[in-house]
Amino acid sequence: MPQVKNIKKIKPVKKEKDQVIKVMAPPKSNEPLQLVRGFKDILPSDKNYWSFLYGKFSDLALAHGFDMIETPIVENANLFIRAVGKQTDIVDKEMFVFEDRGGERVALRPEGTAGVARAYISHGMLAEPQPVKLWYYGPMFRYERPQSGRLREFHQVGFEVMGDINPIIDAQLMIFALGFFHDLGLGEATLQVNSIGCPKCREKFKEALVEYYRASRPKLCEDCKKRLLKNPLRILDCKNESCASLKSGAPQIVDWLDEECKNHFTRVLEYLDSANVGYVLNSYLVRGLDYYTRTVFEIWPGEEDRGQNTLCGGGRFDGLLELLGGRAAPAIGMAVGVERVITQLREKGVQMPTDRKPDVFVAALGEPAKKRCLQLFEELRRAGIMVSENFSRDGLKHQLESSNKIGARYTIILGQKEVSDGTIIIRDMDSGVQEVVDYSKITSELRKKLNKSYS
């Protein structure tokens, strides 16, 4: 055996701190575990709404030239702290933040724009022809007080137009949103519009706002007392009754806009007018996120803001890309709350298109028939026939009942006799008439019948 010199001792791998996995023991009792507060299942009975809306969103996005983007649900918490703003409710009180096993501070995304802006920068989309139009769809997470219209996990569909400052884009996006609600049968939705200017004009406005609210400080809620010092604009967004009632006498930001911001806003409104779009000039609309500049808007289901029924919110965010470390580029976007749209569709009794019913139900009687039907089912499906089955049940009665329940036009029946004869029965479910056909011809026979009944 050759002599091995200089054998290095392999050091045992040290268990790093982050490798220590603590798993909490589950509770001992057999009680069923409950959903986490503020989270909801989306059940098959709701499915029609979700698939209908998803179809609408993607058709609309395609028609308006938006490309789909999917960003991760988990991002570095700093992305939202920087983009949305430290003093906002979303970051200050509502964000799900935790340390992952590697010690990184991450957050479940509370909104979609920050992730899209990060992706626009990190994938160099500024080098592409502008504007870059992106849309997204997915769950968002905010630790809010759960109530009707307010969940801790909810879904948004969002549309962002990056790299264009032209006011026609602002008007287009609002017309797009209104058109969508109109098409859905939610025609009474109202567009609320305002401009919150750029950081320069906002500074002066903030001073006037602080002066106004300081005089009524005792009437403000505890949060707004803090906002007076840190983020006075947000007092206008407070849902507390006493704070909201003070709003009507507050200074209006439109009076503080500089020439450029005023000009931008006037042009947006002119475009809306020329498109015959109705809107409400709402000078107290400020929106809850720091990144907005100039145009801001919301769509309400009716004339009033009932606190938690706003369907859609959006605005310009001309400073965001630079704030996130990208090259300065203007942008505008909006996000629609999917659960709130579904609530409105239900309240207004808007009918969802029903699912297409299966054309053919395959009934198999006995083991040899069942074995054959597994393959037959695949053959029919591949031939473009919509098929259904209930192979785990025995007996014709049960299977015909299932066929009736799902509304199939035909049931094909394969029993012991048919297997040995090389035949199969086609039963018309409306008339009950049955005919025996050659097993090898079943696909073409069904096609003939279905073509006839659909034409």
Ligand code: ATP
């Ligand atoms: P609100 O004033 O209702 O709290 P927001 O200004 O916080 O809304 P945005 O951040 O603009 O909401 O989000 C866009 C849309 O997402 C809202 O208009 C709403 O339809 C929906 N949304 C926001 N928060 C929730 C939530 N907690 N539960 C359900 N939907 C929500």
Ligand code: MG
């Ligand atoms: Mg909110």
